[in-house]
Amino acid sequence: MSDAPASPPGGGGGGDGGGFGGVREQDRFLHIANISSIMKKAILANDKIAKDAKETLREASDKCQREKLKTINIDELLWAMATLGFQEHIEPLKVYLQKYREVHAHLAMWDFFI
Template sequence: MDDDQQESMLPIANVGRIMKQILPQTAKISKEAKQTMQECSTEFISFVTAEASDKCHKENRKTVNGDDICWALRTLGFDNYAEAIVRYLYKYREAERHKANSSRDNREESNYRVFEKGGTSQAEPS
């Protein structure tokens, strides 16, 4: 395998780490097994991404999003993966909304100073 092909692959250390998560702690993984999984997972991701990218191109869009990936998984017959990704994407978007709302609320609170005057609170912009 040449350097260009190696650069477009997922990092083998990450692949190995993911593989170890599912196996018993005493299990060992050969370098060949890690390389095989690296090649297969990289190819799978490229396959799905190409399908999603084609859809975006046909729709004159330049950005592939999570919904495009889910569509591509279904189109390619990976319905079980698509269902899991749809659930993940929903939870991810909810968390991002919550984080954005919390950040906005914190910014708004920091824009005001509270002064005690005569026993009552009064907010004044800073």
Template sequence: MVDNIGSNSDIFEEDGVIIMEQERLLPIANVGRIMKQILPPNAKLSKEAKETMQECVSEFISFVTGEASDRCHKEKRKTVNGDDICWALGSLGFDDYAKPLKRYLERYRELEGARSNNQNRATNSNEERDMEPRIPIKFGVIEESNKSFSRRF
């Protein structure tokens, strides 16, 4: 549970640990950059809009991570992994996000495994390591035929 301490809204207490507000929120510049990607080029974002979204996404991340952490605790594990996050999204009713994220995670693991195998082969045969730049995995578009939205991520 997170509680404000005294009248100072910049300090919070969570499970007996004092947390400064800037430590529990995503950087506002990153939030603003992500927001601008979906808007038309000439659109402006107010400081209030960025701060509101910063609070929302930070709370959402805490909410999902908390659910995943509870699962790990019940299973006597100490590390939250990508599968736990996908499970938490689904159990909290965010199936529209859990399913594509699960596919993304599987694809990411496939590519990382292939990359690791290539590096091991190059090392074992005393060849120079392949210094190819990492290619980001495109998440694509979520389109639901029975929904009225599609978002590019």
């Protein structure tokens, strides 16, 4: 009988140890392996993802978790990049994003006419 757990998985006995509604601390954050798996779906089979890119996404994910946000958006990614010391990349990314949005807004306008 000593093999039975004292409480259900996830700390449902009220003592979650962190005040996160019964969710274990190790389950609250995306692990690097999970982040890599998600990111690899967006690139070509032979491409590699830098460790810094994974860490940036994890940092942004952690911020969203703390702020109870469900979606990681550009603001969280830019914040994470600044936090991790990549300030020199932020302004070029903002310029690229603005141009990307302009092009796609223009293309979306043409979809209206088709």
